[in-house]
Each structure stands twice: as structure tokens, then as C-alpha cells.
Amino acid sequence: MIGTHYVSETQILQRVARDPQCRFRWTFHAQEQMVARRITAEDVIHALMHGHVMLEEYKKDILWRVDGADIDGNQLGVSVAVNESAITIKVVTAF
Secondary structure, eight states, X not given: OOOGGGHHHHHHHHHHXXXXXXXXXXXXXXXXXXXXXXXXXXXXXXXXXXXXXXXXEESSSEEEEEEEEXXXXXXXXXXXXXXXXXXXXXXXXXX
């Protein structure tokens, strides 16, 4: 269930992820984790389009932890940095 604090972040995430102009950037760490866990880019994108922001962290970027599901309905977590104005999502890790 989504907390009310992150409703606007979830709406931004889903809007940016669903935009045909959206560019996804993948960190090396994310790519390593995806290979190790057999997670595809399509799985991550699906989770971002349909998932919910559950946590916000401040590091080098503002990172949102997203809880969602892959294409097959399996639970998938993703950490991302969203740049709404540039229509870009940097995928930091997937788990």
C-alpha cells in the first residue's frame, strides 16, 4: 500500500516512465545486479511504470525506492533518480 507522503512522487515517476521520450540511464551497479538476479530492462521499466515510491533518500542524487512487479508479476524493487524536466530516469540498482 502506498503511503500518502509519496503519492506525488509516484505520479511523477509513472508519468516520466510512461513518456515515449523517456531516456533510461543504467548505472554499472544496476547492470551487475540485473545480470546476477536475471532481471531484464523490460522488467525494471514495467516496475517503474506501475510501481509505487516507498522511500526517498538523499545521496549524490535524490533517490526513490520503488516497489513494483516485473512483467511476470514477481516483486521487484528498484532505486532510481528521476529528472522530470529532462525526462530521464537513472536506474541505480534493482533487487
